[in-house]
Each structure stands twice: as C-alpha cells, then as structure tokens.
Amino acid sequence: QVQLVESGGGLVQPGGSLRLTCAISQNIFDIYQVAWYRQAPGRHREVVARILEKNQPQYSGSVQGRFTISREIPQNTVSLQMNNLKLEDTAVYYCNVDTRQDVYWGQGTQVTVSS
Numbered sequence: 264q265v266q267l268v269e270s271g272g273g274l275v276q277p278g279g280s281l282r283l284t285c286a287i288s289q290n291i292f293d294i295y296q297v298a299w300y301r302q303a304p305g306r307h308r309e310v311v312a313r314i315l316e317k318n319q320p321q322y323s324g325s326v327q328g329r330f331t332i333s334r335e336i337p338q339n340t341v342s343l344q345m346n347n348l349k350l351e352d353t354a355v356y357y358c359n360v361d362t363r364q365d366v367y368w369g370q371g372t373q374v375t376v377s378s
Contacts, residue, residue, distance in 0.1 A: 265289045265367045267358045272372030275348055279376070283343040285358030285369055291334055296361040297341045299332060301354035301374075308357070312343060325351070348376045 298313035
C-alpha cells in the first residue's frame with residue numbers, strides 16, 4: 264500500500280506561482296510513473312504532467328511551458344512548480360502513482376487562482 268500526501272495548494276492571483284509537493288511512502292526510484300492530475304468543478308479529471316521512471320516528463324498542452332514536474336528521489340517526493348497561473352488553472356490537484364501493480368491517489372489539494 265502506497266500512501267500519498269499532497270501539500271502546497273492555496274489562493275494565488277493570476278500570474279502568480281505555487282509549488283505543490285507529494286510525499287510518497289515508497290521509494291520513488293522503483294515507481295513506474297508519477298503524475299499530477301486536476302479536476303475543476305463540473306469537469307472530468309485530467310492529467311497535467313507525468314514523469315516516467317526514465318525521467319521523461321510530459322505535459323498537457325494547457326500547462327506546457329508554465330508547469331514543471333520533478334522527482335526528488337532522496338526525499339521520496341514529487342513536485343509540481345506552477346508559474347504564470349491562470350484563472351483556468353483553478354482546480355483540485357491530485358498526485359498519482361503507478362507502480363505497475365497498482366495505481367494510487369492522494370487526497371487532493373485545492374488551487375484557486377483569483378484576482
């Protein structure tokens with residue numbers, strides 16, 4: 264059983280930045296894929312960024328160039344640096360881990376972009 268705990272959400276003005284962190288209870292060096300998803304009110308959950316075991320990050324088109332996903336292996340954390348935030352980035356953000364055997368989700372953290 265892998266446990267995920269997200270932190271770092273909050274309220275920010277358009278153009279601002281936030282950094283989300285996901286603490287993972289398992290050695291992330293052995294994990295196949297870690298990812299960040301988000302779900303806005305009335306919308307389906309969507310992938311924002313993912314990073315594979317060979318350190319190949321991928322991003323959705325809506326965040327490309329603004330968001331950066333990274334793995335901090337010694338700390339067993341995965342972070343999402345979000346810059347130049349827009350109103351449409353408002354959502355609950357979820358950490359996701361795929362171990363090949365199973366998939367795990369964090370509880371989510373709220374990000375609100377508002378002026």
